[in-house]
Amino acid sequence: xxxxxxxxxxxxxxxxxxxxxxxxxxxxxxxxxxxxxxxxxxxxxxxxxxxxxxxxxxxxxxxxxxxxxxxxxxxxxxxxxxxxxxxxxxxxxxxxxxxxxxxxxxxxxxxxxxxxxxxxxxxxxxxxxxxxxxxxxxxxxxxxxxxxxxxxxxxxxxxxxxxxxxxxxxxxxxxxxxxxxxxxxxxxxxxxxxxxxxxxxxxxxxxxxxxxxxxxxxxxxxxxxxxxxxxxxxxxxxxxxxxxxxxxxxxxxxxxxxxxxxxxxxxxxxxxxxxxxxxxxxxxxxxxxxxxxxxxxxxxxxxxxxxxxxxxxxxxxxxxxxxxxxxxxxxxxxxxxxxxxxxxxxx
Numbered sequence: 001x002x003x004x005x006x007x008x009x010x011x012x013x014x015x016x017x018x019x020x021x022x023x024x025x026x027x028x029x030x031x032x033x034x035x036x037x038x039x040x041x042x043x044x045x046x047x048x049x050x051x052x053x054x055x056x057x058x059x060x061x062x063x064x065x066x067x068x069x070x071x072x073x074x075x076x077x078x079x080x081x082x083x084x085x086x087x088x089x090x091x092x093x094x095x096x097x098x099x100x101x102x103x104x105x106x107x108x109x110x111x112x113x114x115x116x117x118x119x120x121x122x123x124x125x126x127x128x129x130x131x132x133x134x135x136x137x138x139x140x141x142x143x144x145x146x147x148x149x150x151x152x153x154x155x156x157x158x159x160x161x162x163x164x165x166x167x168x169x170x171x172x173x174x175x176x177x178x179x180x181x182x183x184x185x186x187x188x189x190x191x192x193x194x195x196x197x198x199x200x201x202x203x204x205x206x207x208x209x210x211x212x213x214x215x216x217x218x219x220x221x222x223x224x225x226x227x228x229x230x231x232x233x234x235x236x237x238x239x240x241x242x243x244x245x246x247x248x249x250x251x252x253x254x255x256x257x258x259x260x261x262x263x264x265x266x267x268x269x270x271x272x273x274x275x276x277x278x279x280x281x282x283x284x285x286x287x288x289x290x291x292x293x294x295x296x297x298x299x300x301x302x303x304x305x306x307x308x309x310x311x312x313x314x315x316x317x318x319x320x321x322x323x324x325x326x327x328x329x330x331x332x333x334x335x336x337x338x339x340x341x342x343x344x345x346x347x
Contacts, residue, residue, distance in 0.1 A: 016042040043089040048074040063125040077153025132161040
């Protein structure tokens with residue numbers, strides 16, 4: 001009524017009441033009466049603003065990539081931003097009188113785009129599509145130091161890069177290259193496994209051969225030890241045989257000496273007997289044969305005497321006319337005398 005009105009604002013809005021070019025009141029969520037013909041109201045958002053972005057850039061190897069992300073900012077210096085942008089609010093129509101508030105998002109995105117372009121111009125495609133975190137960190141650092149945002153009184157709260165994507169043809173080429181690389185790595189892994197298996201088998205074979213060599217070496221050592229033992233036994237046997245042979249030789253030599261001594265004794269005895277017989281023969285050389293016969297018959301058995309008698313009878317058979325032998329005499333001669341055996345020896 002009469003141009004006076006009442007205005008009430010939300011706690012998420014920073015309000016400046018301007019009259020005749022001077023700020024009369026300012027603060028968050030104000031409510032006041034104002035005179036419409038002479039009063040202007042500036043309304044700025046207090047809360048942060050989320051702005052998604054997507055733009056295309058060129059990498060160092062002249063490949064086009066699409067960068068997708070989102071940033072959040074808020075106004076921290078309300079006087080500075082009102083010096084650059086018009087945030088005057090039409091209370092009657094409940095809207096801003098200009099489109100400057102919508103330009104703030106574009107200015108912030110433009111700043112981010114410039115920094116993204118600056119970064120991607122230095123890296124090749126493969127590195128670019130894998131550098132989302134590095135790009136976001138670099139952009140945060142550069143945006144915080146940006147003079148343009150400082151002049152606007154804007155503070156960057158967060159910035160994230162969701163994706164850095166090449167175009168479809170390049171993506172297919174990279175996919176094919178990556179697929180070939182994966183297949184090559186799979187083949188290499190297969191070859192490595194095969195080589196590892198072959199190497200393991202070779203080690204097993206070597207261990208088996210080494211074991212066999214060790215076993216054969218041990219067998220050889222055992223055989224050599226056995227041969228050495230047999231050699232020692234044979235040496236001992238040879239020594240024993242040599243000792244036995246020496247003993248036998250000594251015994252034979254002693255036997256030979258004994259035989260020689262026995263022969264010498266026999267010879268001596270024979271010489272003694274020969275000498276004795278020679279002496280007897282010399283002594284009997286001039287004795288009559290009859291006397292010698294009689295001396296020989298002395299002490300002879302009756303049987304022998306009868307035999308000698310018959311021998312003499314036989315020698316003188318030409319002189320004997322007739323000889324009668326009675327059966328009793330013949331039986332007496334044939335029967336052994338008492339006290340003698342059949343050979344005439346005394347019992």
